[in-house]
Amino acid sequence: MKTRPTTQLVPHTVDGKTRMIPINVDAPAPPRDWDHLVLNGVTGIAAVVLTASVVWSTASIGDLLGRAVIEPAAYGAAVVFDLAWIACMAVEWLARHDEERAALPRRAGNIALAVAMLAIGAHGKVSGFWEVGIVGALVSGLAKGLWTVVLRHQTPPLDERTRAWIQGELADAGASLALIPVRRQLQRAQAQVDAERAALGQGTDCGSADPDRPDESADDPDADVRAIRPGVVNTKDAVRIAWDSGIREDEVAVRYVAHVTGKAPSPDTVARYMRLLRKVAG
Missing domain, CATH: 1.20.1440 (de novo design (two linked rop proteins))
Incomplete structure (x- = not known):
């Protein structure tokens, strides 16, 4: 019988501690295909x-x-x-x-x-x-x-039922892939709306986020109901969304990132991302 050298893992105990160590052995060689x-x-x-x-x-x-x-x-x-x-x-x-x-x-x-x-x-x-x-x-x-x-x-032969099952699996995977750009488009559209609200809230003299409720502060986290849940995007992604929505001022971008991420970002971090975006935009 033909053999070939191979490596196997075997247990070996030293001082009460067992480890799997490789050893060289001769194993039977499989027949030629x-x-x-x-x-x-x-x-x-x-x-x-x-x-x-x-x-x-x-x-x-x-x-x-x-x-x-x-x-x-x-x-x-x-x-x-x-x-x-x-x-x-x-x-x-x-x-x-x-x-x-x-x-x-x-x-x-x-x-x-x-x-x-x-x-x-x-x-x-x-x-x-x-x-x-x-x-x-x-x-x-x-x-x-x-x-x-x-x-x-x-090509492996497949019966009609197996082909139908495979097509169903591919259809489910294709639907999941198709939803990715749709979700991104919806997120960008909602981000533009949120950025517009943030910009208008920054420029109002009365400091109110809702003209129907003048007693609320613009800094109140409940002033606007936002579709993007806090924590879904990080600071870098939020700055990119704000830039794509037309925001160019660092202060407005800081306010928008705080609303989207649910926490106050570092102004220096936001300013650094904005500088990089300005450099790329030329």
Whole structure:
């Protein structure tokens, strides 16, 4: 039986204290996974074929376009033909668990491949070697076909119920991600309202936060009901929100940060953040 050196943790006690220490032992070696080796070999062959396809199509289409434009622009545009269907094939692989989402990149990849093959065939016709154009176009078709076989082989088969379950999980995760920018937008909108109230409260002569209640002080924490709960944002975030809302005076920013965070900030800290924002704004 074949063995291989490995490390195991074993208990070792010294002076009544036990620790797990590593020791070197010979463990039985697992049998060689020929299926995995063959799959790696096929993937390597597909990568070589794909590289050859990109080189050939770029040279062929670049020479075709070079008859009308300068060579750097011609070859730069030529590489797009193969990169387009390669990118679509990659997106199709990423959406392999959702057949509906994978259908669009699959169709787009086939269209991009057909366009690239037509361009290669056109180069052969223009050059006077239509046979070379046909064979060269088949190189791109074989490359995409080989990669399609490899990727389909690595895609695990799923029944309809499992696919539906996965789509439901992805939908829940997508809804959570979609709510993030929505919450940020709502927070920015509410922050603008709060900043406007703070600015108006700073500029009033009567010192009242509510004209219907002139006996209340503007410094009363209950003077305004704010949607942003104290403690939700820190001083730096509150200064950024105040800046985005149009506040440029340090004193007004200090007042706004105190309302939003629920505690009086350091005026020096607020002033430092404001200076950084002014420097960035130029």
